[in-house]
Amino acid sequence: MLRSRSIAFVKSLSIPKRSFASAASPITEPYSGKKNANGNYTVTLIPGDGIGPEISESVQRIYQAAGVPIEWEPVNVTPVLKKGKTTIPDDALQSVRKNTIALKGPLATPVGKGHVSLNLTLRRAFNLFANVRPCKSVVGYKTPYDDVNTVLIRENTEGEYSGIEHTVIEGVVQSIKLITKEASERCAYYAFNHSRDIGRNRVTAIHKANIMKLSDGLFLEACYNVAKKFPDIHFDDVLLDRACLHIVQDPARYSDTVMVMPNLYGDILSDMCAGLIGGLGLTPSGNIGRDASIFEAEFNDQDYSPLKTFIDLANPTALLLSSIMMLRHMHLNPYAESIENAVLKTIAEGKHLTRDLGGQATNTEFTNQIINNLN
Numbered sequence: 001m002l003r004s005r006s007i008a009f010v011k012s013l014s015i016p017k018r019s020f021a022s023a024a025s026p027i028t029e030p031y032s033g034k035k036n037a038n039g040n041y042t043v044t045l046i047p048g049d050g051i052g053p054e055i056s057e058s059v060q061r062i063y064q065a066a067g068v069p070i071e072w073e074p075v076n077v078t079p080v081l082k083k084g085k086t087t088i089p090d091d092a093l094q095s096v097r098k099n100t101i102a103l104k105g106p107l108a109t110p111v112g113k114g115h116v117s118l119n120l121t122l123r124r125a126f127n128l129f130a131n132v133r134p135c136k137s138v139v140g141y142k143t144p145y146d147d148v149n150t151v152l153i154r155e156n157t158e159g160e161y162s163g164i165e166h167t168v169i170e171g172v173v174q175s176i177k178l179i180t181k182e183a184s185e186r187c188a189y190y191a192f193n194h195s196r197d198i199g200r201n202r203v204t205a206i207h208k209a210n211i212m213k214l215s216d217g218l219f220l221e222a223c224y225n226v227a228k229k230f231p232d233i234h235f236d237d238v239l240l241d242r243a244c245l246h247i248v249q250d251p252a253r254y255s256d257t258v259m260v261m262p263n264l265y266g267d268i269l270s271d272m273c274a275g276l277i278g279g280l281g282l283t284p285s286g287n288i289g290r291d292a293s294i295f296e297a298e299f300n301d302q303d304y305s306p307l308k309t310f311i312d313l314a315n316p317t318a319l320l321l322s323s324i325m326m327l328r329h330m331h332l333n334p335y336a337e338s339i340e341n342a343v344l345k346t347i348a349e350g351k352h353l354t355r356d357l358g359g360q361a362t363n364t365e366f367t368n369q370i371i372n373n374l375n
Contacts, residue, residue, distance in 0.1 A: 031100070031101065031293075031329055031330050031331065032100075033099065033100060033101060033330065035069070036071065038071065039069060040069045040070055040071045041069060041070050041071070041330065042070075042071050042072075042073050042098075042099050043070050043071070043072055043073065043099055043101055043102065043103060043326070044072075044073050044075055044092075044095045044096045044099045044101070044102035044103070045060075045072040045073060045074045045075070045102070045103055046074075046075055046077055046092070046102060046103070046104040046105060046107075046294075047074060047105045048104060048105025048106045048107050048297075049105075049106070049107060050106060051105075051106065051313075051314035052105030052106050052107070053105070054311075054312070054313075054314045054316075054363055055105060055297065055314050055315070055316035055318075055319045055363070056103075056105045056319065058316035058319075058320070058363060058366075058367040059103070059316060059319055059320055059323050060072060061367055061371065062320065062339060062342075062367060062370055062371055062374075063323075063339075065371040065374055066335055066338055066339055066342075066374050067335075068327070068332065068335045068339075069332070069335075073095055073099065075089075075091060075092040075095045075096075076089065076092065077089065077092045077107065077118055077122075079118065087121065088118060088121055088122065088125065093125055096122075096125075096126060096292050096294065097126075097291075097292065100291060100292045100293070101292065101293055101294075101295075101326065101329070101330065102292070102293075102294045102295070103294075103295050103296070103319070103322065103323050103326055104122070104294050104295070104296040104297075105296070105297060105319060106296075106297055106298060107119055119296075120161065120163070122287075122294060123156055123157065123287060123294075124157070126289045126291065126292040126294065127157065127289050127290065127291070128156055128157070128287035128288060128289040128292070128293070128294060129155065129156050129157050129183060129186055129187060129190070129288070129289060129290075130153055130154070130155070130156055130186075130187050130190045130191075130287070130288045131153070131154040131156045131266060131270075131285065131286070131287050131288075132151070132152075132153055132194065132285070132286045132287075132288060132325070133151075133152045133153075133154070133266070133270040133273070133274075133283065133284070133285050134150070134151045134152075134283075134284060134325075135148055135149075135150045135151075135152070135270070135273040135274055135276065135277050135283055136148060136149045136150075136277065137149065137276075137277050138277060138278065138282055138344065138347055138348075139344065139347075139348050140344075140347050140348025140349070140350060141277075141278055141282070141347050141348075141357060143276065143277060143278050144276075145251050145276050145277070147251060147252040147255065148251040148252075148255075148273065148276045148277050149251075149252070149255040150247070150251065150254050150255070150259065150273045151194075151198065151200070151257075151258045151259065152258075152259045152260075152261070152266055152269060152270045152273065153187065153190065153191045153194060153258060153259065153260045153261075153266070154187075154260075154261060154262075154263060154265070154266020154267065154270065155183060155184065155187040155219070155260075155261070155262050155263050155266065156187075156263060156266075156287060157183055157263070158178040158179060158180065158183050158262075158263060159177055159178065159179065159262040159263030159264050160175065160177050160263060160264040161263045161264065161267075162176060162177070162178040164176035164178060177212070177215050179215040179216070179218050179219055179262065180218075181218060181221075181222050184218060184219045184222035184223070184262075185222040185225065185226055187260060188203075188205075188222055188223045188225075188226040188227075188260060189226055190288065191203050191223075191258050191260035192226060192227070192229075192230045192233055192258075194258055195233055195257075195258040196230075196232075196233065198258075200256055200257060200258055201232070201233055201234060201256065202233065202234045202235070202236070202256050202257040202258070203223075203227070203230075203233055203234075203235050203257060203258050203259075203260060204235075204236050204237065204238055204243075204254065204257045204258070204259050204260070205219070205220055205223040205235070205236075205237040205238075205259075205260055205261065206237070206238055206239075206240050206243050206259055206260070206261035206265055206266075206269065207219060207220050207237060207238075207239065207240065207261065207262070207265070208239060208240050208241075208265075209237075210239060215262075216262065219262050220237055223235070223237070223260065240261070240265050240269070243259070243269070244269065244272065247269075247272065247273065247276070248272075248276070251273075251276055270283075270285075271298075274298075278357070279356065280297075280298045280318060281315045281317055281318050281354075281356050281357070282317050282318060282321070283298065283318055283321070284297070284318060284321035284322040284324065284325050285297065285298060285318075285322055285325075286322065286325045286326070286329070293326075293329060295322040295323060295325050295326040295329070296319075296322055297318035297319035297322050298318065312362040312363045312364055313354065313355060313362065313363060314354070314363050315354040315355075315356050315357060315363070315366065316363065316366070316367065317343060317347070320339065320343055320370075321340070321343070323339075324336045324339055324340050324343075327339070338374055338375050339370075339374070341373070341375065342370045342371075342373040342374045342375070343370055345373045346366065346369045346370045346373055349369075351369070352365050352366050352368075352369040353366065354366050
């Protein structure tokens with residue numbers, strides 16, 4: 001009975017078709033935003049909730065001091081009810097479509113039924129198929145590891161996060177892990193291209209194909225097929241549990257590679273790597289799509305809840321580093337270098353660190369020192 005109900009449910013699913021770029025065409029369109037009448041680029045700003053507005057204001061102050069040619073277009077993504085479902089307001093979605101690039105502060109999704117994940121909704125709305133999470137040791141901020149330099153690319157649209165769940169009978173719930181060849185190859189293409197772009201010559205697929213032979217097996221097969229088109233880049237694969245063991249024993253083992261993996265594994269492994277360098281407060285993130293890209297900060301792992309608003313305490317580093325990824329995506333490299341150097345110098349000096357970094361500085365004091373350190 002359970003099997004027949006499950007089969008019927010799966011057959012009833014309507015799996016949306018995605019536009020897929022072949023090897024001969026780009027996986028993402030290069031940023032082609034045009035300057036406005038003031039000679040600046042317009043970027044959508046999603047401040048987020050909790051500490052989001054506080055750290056977003058820090059970024060805006062630093063960008064103004066650095067003279068970055070960007071004008072922010074703030075939007076509110078508080079869910080609205082539309083046709084019986086909660087969704088993101090249309091004006092926010094239209095802003096991202098128009099500008100093709102956005103910077104997003106942390107957004108919280110309360111635990112429980114009936115609450116839409118705004119992060120997942122944004123990723124689906126713009127088909128943000130690859131999440132890029134670099135984790136690199138910060139000079140001057142001491143952790144048990146000094147040589148972390150990982151780059152993780154997570155397939156961002158399916159896997160266990162496809163949102164396909166149903167109750168078979170009372171007390172029995174089934175969640176569908178959706179893996180497609182199309183999405184897997186698209187993510188793999190991006191991983192190999194990104195490896196070339198950042199000067200790495202190795203791509204490693206992280207998987208559990210020994211257990212999930214069909215789903216993870218399909219993802220792994222797609223990676224091997226794509227690898228044939230990149231003979232200059234070495235490709236290998238590692239089981240998820242073994243990769244976790246390797247990273248906490250010797251993070252430098254993956255310092256020359258780009259790791260690519262299905263959705264859930266990327267979510268877990270990227271947070272684990274963030275812990276090796278000091279936490280989410282020091283870790284940038286970018287969600288890449290063909291027609292739009294959103295750079296974001298995850299929740300800062302400070303000693304207070306991200307669901308609450310605190311005054312002048314939050315560490316803006318993660319959002320700043322994410323915005324630096326955004327600047328490089330926009331080919332504004334000199335501004336990216338200037339701001340990045342100022343952030344890292346401020347942390348290395350150790351005199352104006354926020355609480356989560358072991359200091360006593362306020363958000364304002366930390367931000368002011370970054371501005372002072374700008375070239």
